[in-house]
Each structure stands twice: as structure tokens, then as C-alpha cells.
Amino acid sequence: MEQQKKEKTESEKPRYIRAYAAMVLSRTLDKKIVSAQRQGRVGFYTPTMGQEALQVGISMALEKEDYVYGYYRDVPMMLHRGVPIETIINQIMGNSADTAKGRQMPSHYTSKAMHFMSVQSPVASNLPLAAGAAYALRYLKKKSVVVTTFGDGATSTPDFHAGMNLAAVFKLPLVFVCENNGYAISLPVERQTPVEISLKAVAYGMPGVKADGMNFVEMYNAAKKAIHDARSGNGPTLIDALSYRMGPHSTSDDPSKYRTDEVKEGSDRDPLVIGEKLLISMEFADDKLLEKIRNEAIKTVDEKFDACEKIPPPDPMTAFQDVYKNMTWMLEEEVKDIL
Amino acid sequence: MTSKPMNMVQALNSALDNLLSSDDRVILLGEDIGIDGGVFRVTDGLLAKYGAERVIDTPLVELGIVGMAIGMAIQGLRPIPEIQFQDFIYTAMDQIINQMAKIRFRSGGEYECPLVLRTPYGGGVKGGLYHSQSGESYFAHTAGLTVVTPSNPYDAKGLLVSAAQGDDPVIFLEPKRLYRTAKQEVPDDLYKIPIGKAQVLQTGNDLTFITYGSMVPTVMDTVKKNNLDADVLDLRTLVPVDKNAIMQSVQKTGRIIIVHEAPRTGGFGAEISAMITERGIDFLYAPILRVTGPDSPIPYRMEEYYAPNERRIMNAVKKVMESA
Missing domain, CATH: 3.40.50.970 (Thiamin diphosphate (ThDP)-binding fold, Pyr/PP domains)
Known part of the structure; x- marks a missing residue:
């Protein structure tokens, strides 16, 4: 029995190491982009630090055939899902290798190959889309689950209500993950809504789960159950993933105007520190391995960032394509005047 | 079929x-x-x-x-x-x-x-x-x-x-x-009408009506009742609009009346009018006129006063035909 348990745990080891590596890679990339932005090499960015564990925990529970209708802070999840780091960097650069051809401001990623829907800016408007996607996938007899992510500010929008209600009414294979990082730009979550976000699920007759989003193992377990329920036809779940936005809302934001940093990098509540402690206590890793993972991440990020930075900007013509499948005569005429 | x-x-x-x-x-x-x-x-x-x-x-x-x-x-x-x-x-x-x-x-x-x-x-x-x-x-x-x-x-x-x-x-x-x-x-079976193509409902030489949707029968009734020698274009698609059909008729008649139910200001008629003047002002014998709903919400009891009707369309006809 003890032996069996040990073997089972041992087989899980690569999965946990990979999760930690994705968190570290994301954190490293995050810091690289922020510093590049300060040097004028990147226009804008919405950092994700603090939300690595919650996203990687969700991603660990997803299968390849599943879909994510995410938002602009989902880099850790994308990296863990297998989206190449170049896809993220090229999007940030808006260069000719960007999947969206440099059309969207930084942090608005697209990866159809990895089932990551392109990100919009208006908060929460991906939720009704996710409901439609879940409906379609079930209709097409696929076993896929859709996960949709959003911040705590999103819970005040009509789109949140619409998405939650539709998912519940149609009992869709959909999991709602509130990346509750404590702030919607400057507004603290206590002023966003007077109840705990997980309680909102009650109004739609779906389970509402509160999970420690700073602990990737706890997030993984919460997500596993919700995703299993969704896949089994038991309908949607709302996960309130309690975390903290350790950086500013964006590189244009100065959080010192409205808060003090409650979670500092390297402190006991940093999801990476928590992750390291978990791996060590499970005997999955030692300091040496963790150090190696961190060094590899730095090397990867530096190399890839430099390579992507050299890629030229898109052809100007691409700024006007893909509005329709075929360009309208009006736009053709207008483009002639511009180019 | x-x-x-x-x-x-x-x-x-x-x-x-x-x-x-x-x-x-x-x-x-x-x-x-x-x-x-x-x-x-x-x-x-x-x-x-x-x-x-x-x-x-x-x-x-x-x-x-x-x-x-x-x-x-x-x-x-x-x-x-x-x-x-x-x-x-x-x-x-x-x-x-x-x-x-x-x-x-x-x-x-x-x-x-x-x-x-x-x-x-x-x-x-x-x-x-x-x-x-x-x-x-x-x-x-x-x-x-x-x-x-x-x-x-x-x-x-x-x-x-x-x-x-x-x-x-x-x-x-x-x-x-x-x-x-x-x-x-x-x-009873499937058939298609192409998007982006207007339909010429009637041909004539004196003037051109450009209209669409809800106002098409109103325009056609007015044209028939008053024996107008007019082109009548039903746009069918607003975006992308059928530029060629519009410009062909403009070149022929040079007198244009646009009719729609929506309010005038910022209405689609303004776009058509601008499009015609940009590429064909030399063909025009008269200012392009719009007969549209007014810039007010549509009322319940007095609804009949809202949408363009024969009387208002004929007033516009008189104006464009009187221009040199």
C-alpha cells in the first residue's frame, strides 16, 4: 500500500516539475518584458506576476482537446499549455511573426493551435463567447471542456451575469475561473462587490469554490474536480481563485497611488516560493534542481527575447486585411490612398 | 423547382x-x-x-x-x-x-x-x-x-x-x-441572391431614387401613381454598398433622391450622398435630396407622421426637377 502510493506519487513528479518550470518561465519573462518596457523596447504590458500558481494549476487539469477563453493576464497558463514563448514575445512586439500580425496592443494573445481564443480588451465579454463555445463543442459531440478566465472586476459586468446564467441554464461543459487578484486597476475587491465571489455561484445554481490561487497544487485539485464535473455533463462551476496582482495593472499604472504591496516577491506568499516549498516537501525537487530550472528560464527568456526583437514589423498592408474574408471595395480604395 | x-x-x-x-x-x-x-x-x-x-x-x-x-x-x-x-x-x-x-x-x-x-x-x-x-x-x-x-x-x-x-x-x-x-x-428550395448587389426595380430617365428595406414599396407606389420616369434602386446591401449600380444611374439621370426611414442626421443616406458627390458631382443637375424619418424618436399614436410618404417624396421630386 505504502509502496503503491509512493509509485503513484513518483509518477506525478514530472507533471509537478513541469508546472513549476512554467511558473518560473512566466515570472522570468514577466520581469524581462517590464524591464524592456522601461527601456523603451516594448510599448506596453500587463504583468502577470502573482497569478502564476492559479493559472498553472488550472492548466494542469486541462486536456489537449480543451479550450481557454482567457484574458490579458494569462501568460503562465499559455506557457504551461504549450504555447511557444515566441508566440507571447512576438505578440508583445507586434512583429511580423505575431499570430495577430501586430494588430493588437501587447498582452492580447491568440493561439488557435493551442486552443487559446484571441483576447479582447473589454472585460468579461469573453464569458458569453465561452458559453457559446461550450454549447458548440457539446453539440459537435466533442469531449472538450471550456475554461474562461477573468479578473475580480469582471464580476460587476452584465457579461459575467449573462455568461454564468447561460452556462447554468444549458448545463454547459464550462468552468469559470475568477483570477481574483484583489484589484481592478485601483479598485479593491471589497469595493467591487460586497460578497465573496464564490457565493455568486449560488444565484445560478452552480457550485462556487474558493481556492488558494497562490498554491498551485490546491488550484490543480480544485480545477480537476470542476473540469471533471464539466466533462461528465454535470454543468459549470465557478472557481474563485484567491491571488494577488504583485505588479501594477499595466506598465502605465502606478499602484503606489492606491495601495502598498501586500505580497512582495520572494516572501512567504509569493506563489513561486510556495511552489518551491511544496516540491521540496513532496521530495520532488531539491534546491539544486530548482536552481537549475531558474537558470534555464533566464537563458531561454534572454535568447528568445533577443531573437524575437530582431524580427521586422509586419507589412503595412496587413493592417487592413482580415477585416472581412475578402477586402471590400471601400477599404481597397482607402488603402490606395494610405499606402 | x-x-x-x-x-x-x-x-x-x-x-x-x-x-x-x-x-x-x-x-x-x-x-x-x-x-x-x-x-x-x-x-x-x-x-x-x-x-x-x-x-x-x-x-x-x-x-x-x-x-x-x-x-x-x-x-x-x-x-x-x-x-x-x-x-x-x-x-x-x-x-x-x-x-x-x-x-x-x-x-x-x-x-x-x-x-x-x-x-x-x-x-x-x-x-x-x-x-x-x-x-x-x-x-x-x-x-x-x-x-x-x-x-x-x-x-x-x-x-x-x-x-x-x-x-x-x-x-x-x-x-x-x-x-x-x-x-x-x-x-421552396435554396437559392441565393448575391450580397453587395443592388436591384434596379424600374428604369427611367428623369431622376433616380435610391432606397432600401422598409421604404421600397412607398417609393415604388409613389413612382407608379405619379407616372415618374425614374430609376429606382433597391440597395439590398448597405455594406458593402453597390457603388457601380448607384453611379451608373447617377450618370444617366443626374437627379438623386435618397429615401430611408431612419433619422436624417448621420443616416445612411448621408453616406450615399457623399459617395455620389465625391465621384460624380459633374453629373449632377440638382442637389442630392434626402427624404427620411425626422431626428426624433418614433411616436406611437402619431406614427403616420414619421416615415417618408408620397407627399414628402413628391415635394422632393418637384425640387430636384425644378433645378436647372
């Missing part, structure tokens, strides 16, 4: 029936479209024929209906959502403008959003200010949307089929005042 006389409601129903039966990816969704058959009965009988998974009665949430349809389209279906009255569409405008219209562009062409958003618009049913609006300009101003409005049963079916079989999102505006006013011989 068999055919029968149908009004616009029946022709649209026939189009939806054909589309549902010929393509499993087609799904209808909206308020009261299932068991009730739609408040105007356009989807009558389709729930019984195709089941609740494909003809979906949704909760009362326009932004949710539109948002869900977008998600379905992204995942490979061909949804045809209905908004019960165009007046109720505004809570879904963020979904329409920021999602539907921009999916293809913002994803670098990786994703597309093939859907047809059907909605009845305009007056004619004594619906007052919240059941009578003509909001085509809101949609025409958004790149990424195709805007279509039929004026008769035959076109309604053929245009709806084209819209549903295309690869871009289409706003399909159904002039509710014409839903049951006329019958035409309409084929």
Missing part, C-alpha cells in the same frame, strides 16, 4: 428551414423563437422539426444571445441568432462591435465568425419608440460587419441564404412593416 406565394415571414421561415435541413452546423437561438415560433412567427414550426438543441429558446439577454452565437461560430457552427426587436439590441452592441466584427482581424485571421444576426426593424406596427427603430447606421459604421436589408419576400429568402453561407458576420435587418404586406412566388 417548386414554388408558392409567400409573404416575407413565410419566405424567411422557408430559408431557415432549408438552411437547417441542409447543414447540421446551422443553429437558431433567441427569445421565444422555439415553442412560440418567434413573436413575428418567422421561426414557426422549426422547433418541432429540428429539436431544442438546434432551435434554442434562450433566456432574456440580448448580449448573451449574441455572445453565445459568436462563440458557436468560432467553434465551427453557423448560428443564426434573432434579436426580437432591433430596439433591444443595444445591450449587445459591445458584443457586436468589439467581438463579432473584430474576431477575424484581431486573431490575424486564425478565427472567423460566420453568423447572421437577424432582427426586425423600423415602424409600421404601432410599436412606439421601443419597437420601431431603424438603427442601420450604427452597424454600417462598424468595419467588419456586412449589413443587409431585404424589401420583398423573394429577396428576403435569397439574401438570408447568402448571408448564412458566407464566412463573415452579417446584420440582417428585416423591415417588419413589410413582413405580411405582399406575397411573391418564392421557390
